[in-house]
Amino acid sequence: MSQSHDVSRWGAVWRQLPLLIALVLLWVMLWDHIDVLTVVSGVVLAITVTRALYLPPVLLSGRFNPWRGLLLGLRMMFDVAVASLQVAFLAVAPWWKPMNSIIAVQLLTRSDLVTTLTAEAISVVPGTVVVDIDRERGLLYLHALGTRTHDDVERVKRQVLGTEERIVLAMGTHEQAVDVRLARKARRAERAAGRTPAEPQHDHTPKEDA
Numbered sequence: 001m002s003q004s005h006d007v008s009r010w011g012a013v014w015r016q017l018p019l020l021i022a023l024v025l026l027w028v029m030l031w032d033h034i035d036v037l038t039v040v041s042g043v044v045l046a047i048t049v050t051r052a053l054y055l056p057p058v059l060l061s062g063r064f065n066p067w068r069g070l071l072l073g074l075r076m077m078f079d080v081a082v083a084s085l086q087v088a089f090l091a092v093a094p095w096w097k098p099m100n101s102i103i104a105v106q107l108l109t110r111s112d113l114v115t116t117l118t119a120e121a122i123s124v125v126p127g128t129v130v131v132d133i134d135r136e137r138g139l140l141y142l143h144a145l146g147t148r149t150h151d152d153v154e155r156v157k158r159q160v161l162g163t164e165e166r167i168v169l170a171m172g173t174h175e176q177a178v179d180v181r182l183a184r185k186a187r188r189a190e191r192a193a194g195r196t197p198a199e200p201q202h203d204h205t206p207k208e209d210a
Contacts, residue, residue, distance in 0.1 A: 020046045068170035075166060076121060079159075083126040090146060101147040102131065105160045107138040108183050109168060109176050115140070117171075118164045128156065161187075 020043070027042035028034055090096050107115060112135070119130040119140060127145040134141070144156045165180045172180075 016050065020050065023049065063173060064171050065169060068166065072166045072170045076124070079125050083128075087126045087145065099146065099148045101144050101153060101156075103142055103144050103147070103153055103156055105140045105142065105157050107140060107164055108161065108180050109164065109172065110138050111172065111176065114164060114167055114172055114176070117167050118160070121163050121167065122160055128159075158187075 023046035024039065024042040027045060028038055031038050090098075107118065109115070115133060115135065115138065119133060122140070122142060123129045128142050130140055130142045132141040133139070140160060142156075142160070144153075147153050147156060161183075165184060168176045168180045
C-alpha cells in the first residue's frame with residue numbers, strides 16, 4: 001500500500017514538473033536577470049504557489065504527440081480564419097437578422113486540463129464563446145452565433161467535440177485517446193444510419209437579438 005502510494009505521489013510530481021518549470025521561467029523573465037538567487041527564489045515561489053493555494057490538481061498526461069499537435073494547431077488557424085470571414089460577412093449583410101443560442105455540449109472526458117483547453121480553443125474562434133462550465137458533469141455552455149436551425153446547433157456541437165478530440169489525441173492520456181476514437185466511430189455510424197447522436201438532457205435556448 002505504501003509503495004503504491006509513493007509511486008502515485010512521485011508520478012503526480014513528475015506530471016506537475018512542466019508547470020513548475022513554466023512558473024520558474026515566468027519568474028526569471030519578470031526579473032529579466034538570471035542568477036542563482038533569482039532561480040532559487042523562483043523555484044521556492046513556484047512550489048509555494050502550487051502547494052499553498054488550494055486549487056483542484058491539474059495533472060498533465062505525460063504524453064504529447066507532435067504530429068497530432070501540429071494538426072491541432074493547423075486546424076485551429078483554419079477555424080479562426082474561416083470563422084472570422086463568416087462573422088465579418090454577417091456583420092455587413094443588411095438582410096441578416098441575428099439568431100443565437102446558448103448550447104450545452106456534453107464533453108467526452110472529465111479531465112480538467114482537456115476541458116480548459118477545449119473551452120479556450122472554442123472561445124478563440126469568432127462566433128462562439130464559452131459562458132459556463134459544469135465541471136462535475138463535463139458540460140460546456142457556449143453562446144453560438146447564427147444558430148437558426150437544429151442542424152446549426154448540431155454543427156456547433158460537432159465542432160466542439162472535434163476540437164476536444166484533437167486536443168486529446170495531441171496531449172491526452174492513452175485511455176482518453178481510445179475513448180474519443182470509439183466515440184467518433186459511434187457518431188459516424190449514427191450519422192450514416194441517419195440517426196441523431198444521443199444528447200445530454202439540456203435543451204439549447206435560442207434567442208433573437210434585437
